[in-house]
Amino acid sequence: MNQQLKQQILDYAEKTAPNEMCGFLLQKENDLMFFPCENVAGNPQEFFEISPEQQIQAESLGVIEAVIHSHPKGEPTLSLADRRLFSQTACDWLLVTGGQLKVFVKILPLIGREFEYGFVDCYTLFKDFYFLSGWDMAEFERQDGWWECGENLYLDNLDNQGFRRLNQNEDLQIGDIILIQVGADVPNHAAIYIGEQMILQHCMDRLSKRDPYDGYWLKHTHSVWRHKYADKLDFTIPLNTL
Secondary structure, three states: OOHHHHHHHHHHHHHHOOOOOEEEEEEEOOEEEEEEEOOOOOOOOOOOOOOHHHHHHHHHHOEEEEEEEEOOOOOOOOOHHHHHHHOOOOOEEEEEEOOEEEEEOOOOOOOOOOOEOOOEOHHHHHHHHHHHHOOOOOOOOOOOOHHHOOOOHHHHHOHHHOEEEOOOOOOOOOOOEEEEOOOOOOOOEEEEEEEOOEEEEOOOOOOOEEEEOOHHHHHOEEEEEEEOOHHHOOOHHHHOOO
């Protein structure tokens, strides 16, 4: 995106404040263009809504590359309402906040992902599940076989991400993270508990999928972790995409 197009988006956000601005980034032939929309939400200072007619008009001009909206009050990330809509779109989102343009890259379907270590793996699935639920997880660099090189990435990072280790007498809840230890001295795999004794996971060289949490996976469980804000997150958002 060139500076002129970026400035056009920022200017429209300033013009529509204190309402949330909205629109689309379109690909038209070899060029990107900004298609501004009217925010038709009932409370446009808190939410945004684009009418079907405006979307149809935008699609007649080009391919939608991104949904754009603003947070005039400066909230730096997507709200839960935003994330619910984000989970239903197959494109990037751009957020104008604090005079800056932030990009939220579209999330791959949680089921059926092809494995690519460090980019599309069990931690990526964990991070994306929590992003859709309302929590932004930090990324960390990881190499294949880190558990064989003296690293302990899950145990070293979960505390900092807001998770606590459950006691053995605490029952599983949807959204709990199950650390699994297979052929290593430290936990080297993570799965997400999604209810009804099922987990969501992405094993090496396999497609991401749901599996029963019993037998092999139960036997190799190292520990279970719960986020400190689990009761404020909305796990129905990612669950509804499965």
